Amino acid sequence: METFQMEIDKESKKCMFRTNGGNYWTLVSHGGIQSTATEVEANTMFHIEWLGRSVALKASNGKYVCTKKNGQLSAVSDSVGDDELFLMKLINRPMLILRGENGFVCHHKSSNTLDANRSVYDIFSLLFSDGAYHIKSVGGKFWYVSSSGLVCSDGDKPEDFFLEFLEHGRVGIKGKNGKYLRGDSGALKGDAATVDPSCLWEY
Known part of the structure; x- marks a missing residue:
């Protein structure tokens, strides 16, 4: 390789x-x-x-x-x-810090969801898995997209996410539901069908 x-x-x-x-x-x-x-x-x-x-x-x-x-x-x-078809793998990138148009991604203080509008950031772990990535939270649990479209951070099993490097310095992240992660009035959601500025993340 x-x-x-x-x-x-x-x-x-x-x-x-x-x-x-x-x-x-x-x-x-x-x-x-x-x-x-x-x-x-x-x-x-x-x-x-x-x-x-x-x-x-x-x-x-x-x-x-x-x-x-x-x-x-x-x-x-x-x-x-x-x-x-080619497999692209990030190397030397074990940590993930994301900043969107409204601020950093951070654990919500009192729930299992993630905020996308904070002035401080949390550091997440990025684990490669056969062309996809698993995102691990600070407490060792995994990110997943709930049935309501919210990105949650307390999964016991890893869920696949796909990184798409769409612009210089910015990445789109697609969930296994085929939707992009976006910042929406404070919460991180996995429900965008197409990419707009709310779906692009500095990393």
């Missing part, structure tokens, strides 16, 4: 992938992807499609990146199949 640094362009919101040596992935002739670019340009930018546990990458030629049998990457596919 290779490690790359993902960067998000502020204007286009497309992603660049940088190797440990400092070079960027770039689209070359015949759809090949090579780690040879030293500067960001159109051919080093990729559009990410967030597909639950996996992602698909579309290169500047409009084609999806696939893995060839020899292990090489190539942007030659018109649609997404198994060869075009």
Whole structure:
């Protein structure tokens, strides 16, 4: 498993992938992807499609990146199949601190819910699980989305959440119900069908 640094362009919101040596992935002739670019340009930018546990990458030629049998990457596919799906895993990120448009995410003082408008923050643990993440609360319990759409912090069993890096420095978090987490009049809810500013979190 290779490690790359993902960067998000502020204007286009497309992603660049940088190797440990400092070079960027770039689209070359015949759809090949090579780690040879030293500067960001159109051919080093990729559009990410967030597909639950996996992602698909579309290169500047409009084609999806696939893995060839020899292990090489190539942007030659018109649609997404198994060869075009990639698993993205955050490394060196065991802690999660979230700040939304109204403030930080913090445990509610007297219930199992979470506030999304506080001036102070709680630190949560982020645990990778096969393309998804489990979010553990300060007391060792897990986040989950209740049937009423509230995000609760006292689960005995972990529940899957999916991180989508949608803008520079901001992440969307989707629950297993397919809805995004958002700050709503103080409470953290998991009920947004589409992303708006209330669903984007500094992390």
